[in-house]
Amino acid sequence: MKNKTYMKASLREIFYSKGRFIAIVLIILLGTLLYVGIKATGPILNHSASRYVDRQELSNLQIISTGGLTDTDEKLAADIPHAEAESGYQFFYADSEKNQVVKLYSYNQDDRQNQLIVKSGHLPRAENEIVLDEKAQAEGYRLKQTYQIDQPDQLTRKKFKIVGFVQSPIYTSTDERGLSNVGNGGVDFFAYLPEKNFSSEVKSVIYLRFDNVKGLETFGKDYEEKMDENINQVEKLFADRSKERGAEIRESAEKELQPKKSEINENLAKLEAGQKELDQGKAQLQQQAASLPTGNPQLEEAQQSLETQQKELTANREKLISAQQQIKDSEETIAELKEPSYTYDQRAENPGFQEYGDLSERIAAIANVFPVFFFFIAALITFTTMTRMVEENRREIGTLKALGYSRFEIAIKYIIYAVSAATLGIVLGSVIGINTLPRLVFELSSDRYNFPGVEAFYLARPIIQAAIAFLFASLGAALLVLLRELHEKPAELLQPKAPKPGKRIFLERITPIWSRLSFNQKVSYRNLLRYKSRMIMAVIGIAGCAALMVAGVGLRDSLSSVGAKQFGPIIDYQGIVTLDDQPDTSAVKKIFAETPQITDQLAMLNQTIELKAKGQANQKLTMMVPSDRQAFKKYVHLKDQGKRFSLTDDGAVITEKIAEMFQLKKGSTLTVYDEDQGSFKVTISHITENYLGNFLYLSKDYYQKARGEDFVANSYLLKSQDMSQTAEKKLAQQLLSSEQVTNTSFMSTQIDAQEHSMDNLDGIVWIFVVLSGLLAFIVLYNLTNINVSERLRELSTIKVLGFYDREVTSYIFRENVVFTLLGIICGYGLGIGLTKFILDQASMESIIFPLVIRSGAYLISGGLTILFTVIVMAATHFRLRHINMIDALKSNE
Known part of the structure; x- marks a missing residue:
């Protein structure tokens, strides 16, 4: 019965101090939400991208040769271990009239790799049908329109019917389509048309998909290591192909020249024979001219005919000699032909793919610092709150001890309180963090990527870390204080702690200032330094939150300044x-x-x-x-x-x-x-x-x-x-x-790309700022609530002495203003250091982030902290007005 009654009393403690209980839950919730949510964001984004490219069978590697790819290359590709090979055509087409560059791909319905996603219409079913990139819709193209490609040396037909608009897993970015070596140097969109329309005998690309990387995270280290091994095997197999293909091209070109060369030689031989006949005709005409009178019309006509034939022979000879020289030049060119190069492009070379991976890396780098600091502040305030709660209940602990309750029975109340608050905060924080932050980050950048969404999953490691830290901060704090309090005798516990003795403070020694302060102001400043632990915890809590807000906005300023510092x-x-x-x-x-x-x-x-x-x-x-x-x-x-x-x-x-x-x-x-x-x-x-x-x-x-x-x-x-x-x-x-x-x-293109890349992090930064602001508000409320609870008898006393409600509020408010201002100033310095540390962690192999914190960061941080202080004091004023002075002053009895 005794234990049952005590258990009820323990549970009632949650209801009676619901403000403090909710504050602890919210602090733990926010800390867990940000820590677990941001820690999970990078892995979830990467996992979602990996599942998407796996579903669409995106090739792991593309083999491309400047000399084209033949049956020999395809046979070699078929022998690559763990690989499934498919070949195809691709080339750039420049439409000079529309000033557009299109990358054309061959489509084969039997191919499994790089599966297209139909956004409208359908995939090609007939040879005269074509599907365009969905980006082409912005250029005015519509279904059932005719699309013309004037490329007779590559395609067997010119006109195609648009039957669909698609997305390709090759293109992660919604805007970027890569570079070209024709037209304006960029690619406006891509298109797929049936493979039978391509006239070339050699293919343009071989797609490879490896079995030994299936199921691996495409941005993970295991995937990279396996792919390095796969590429090494591919390079070994194709090591001699550059020389062999160069010899094949030269041999083919020489074969093409041989008939022309033979034809020129035959024509030259005919010309020589014709020249001999003409020379004989000239000799015969000269013999006849000696026996005929001068001015004979027939003779003159014959001479003119021979001269005309001579001119024709000479002109033909010059043409053939010129053609012969061209053949020689071509032979020299063939001999000097460079061997074609073979390149092996991974997924990272696909437009937008690496940018998405970099976004995840930056989030992961930030997650290693910012949430941890946030987490530390939340845990510190939780520790302080639980410590103060146990200290407030000294008399109750003494009473229970005097009644014969064991240490464990006394402690169970605080264990229930701490575990309940921690469990609620950790569970809610983990669920909300993992199910909202990754989705929110993705939604804020989804207009830049073709991925359909994120697939959230729970990561055990950050959840366990959060649980251990907050259980230590709540339960550990309660147990540490209990261990100290339970060693005291009941008689000592039943007596309130003696107040700390007043001491002269440094300000009192500055007579010109001290003499001008009012009585209330003097009391406030004495109290500040009299309860140093309270002041230090308040300043640390406020400074930490202010620093988080400075760092949040400072990160945005620094990340967006890369282009301005470079270009x-x-x-x-x-x-x-x-x-x-x-x-x-x-x-x-x-x-x-x-x-x-x-x-x-x-x-x-x-x-x-x-x-x-x-x-x-x-x-x-x-x-x-x-x-x-x-x-x-x-x-x-x-x-x-x-x-x-x-x-x-x-x-x-x-x-x-x-x-x-x-x-x-x-x-x-x-x-x-x-x-x-x-x-x-x-x-x-x-x-x-x-x-x-x-x-x-x-x-x-x-x-x-x-x-x-x-x-x-x-x-x-x-x-x-x-x-x-x-x-x-x-x-x-x-x-x-x-x-x-x-x-x-x-450079304008690079500047735009850099700005777009940094814009992806804007949402994350504002998430940090908002959550840091919420934490600052809860910290201020909690610290003020503790301050008022601890000093209830003191405040009741000054109310009994005739202080007005506004004066009582000012009594507390004055201390909070000092805490807030000190916290903001310390937070500014701490925020600069925190921002610098995060930027050092977030810098990558090819990017250094400059430390740039504009005045807006300080204004937002300081302004929000002051605003929260005012709101908290307004709520506190309402509470102070309704203090029951008689009950408070009789509490020791």
């Missing part, structure tokens, strides 16, 4: 023109001269190089060698700790992220590998600031010295006035049509 202050050119492998660039220079927006250009050698080191993943970066190192200063501003410097002839300049990864410093020697794995060494003369990408800069003279070969420009950097997107497309199309350019890229 302009460092990269100060507007375009890069990549040249074809030929020395003649006259047509390109003419276009530059005729384009008024182009103000300057600089010839460059740009190459993709690779760095290797033990214990470090191989890293690719761009090597840039300007033709004029002095002029290069106008295009790229090299900086070392904010100070500009120039390229020199005694060393190379490397960007700071690569220097950090490979532990490079001034004077270090670096081995560089080119695309053919040829190596050369450079000495690092400077390390330069850089935020996007990784670069190695060399002067022309130093490059020739280090490399041991002549400098040959393969690109141009362009400086231009502001150009519209239409003007950029037009210039790119002109340059590509010159047949001396393979690609033109503009």
